[in-house]
Amino acid sequence: GQNIDQPTEMTATEGAIVQINCTYQTSGFNGLFWYQQHAGEAPTFLSYNVLDGLEEKGRFSSFLSRSKGYSYLLLKELQMKDSASYLCAVRDGDYKLSFGAGTTVTVRA
């Protein structure tokens, strides 16, 4: 079966940095994804890692270590609009994307 763990909630101050960790144990691995979901809205794609290392995209970066079954999403220069749920997902095979329960990030002024 698939096991994807991430913290339930995190709180940070506007302008700060927050790191959301994700550990996974899956039967296969064909890429790790991070999605952002605001309340009442569709999850939207943030990042994709398939090789070890850091992928940077503006204020957001994602890191992967396949040997450790570990990823993190780094959010820099936090803004109020970054308050959302962040979903870690692992793909095994061609289609199946398995998700963690999501981390709710609250940004305070």
Next chain:
Amino acid sequence: ETGVTQTPRHLVMGMTNKKSLKCEQHLGHNAMYWYKQSAKKPLELMFVYSLEERVENNSVPSRFSPECPNSSHLFLHLHTLQPEDSALYLCASSLTGTSSGANVLTFGAGSRLTVL
């Protein structure tokens, strides 16, 4: 607007009703998905269609019946549901195949279902 449209956005139904959820994508994708999202739980994959053929059926009860008439449309027919089926049902689409890279899923905003 993500390019994946779901209707209705909200649905309340009794346990004996029959209703359908609709999903339409305008992205030229060739695979479509149904996920169930319950509070504080991971998204659960229900069904996957690739090129209009069902390729994944994740042990979903038969009271949920998917239909994919073409690569742009996906339905979820609901019949004799239980209160525990109340959840947000998310549709997604993607472009699969060797040239499609990450095969990123694009989600719709979901249909919030309440079963009384």
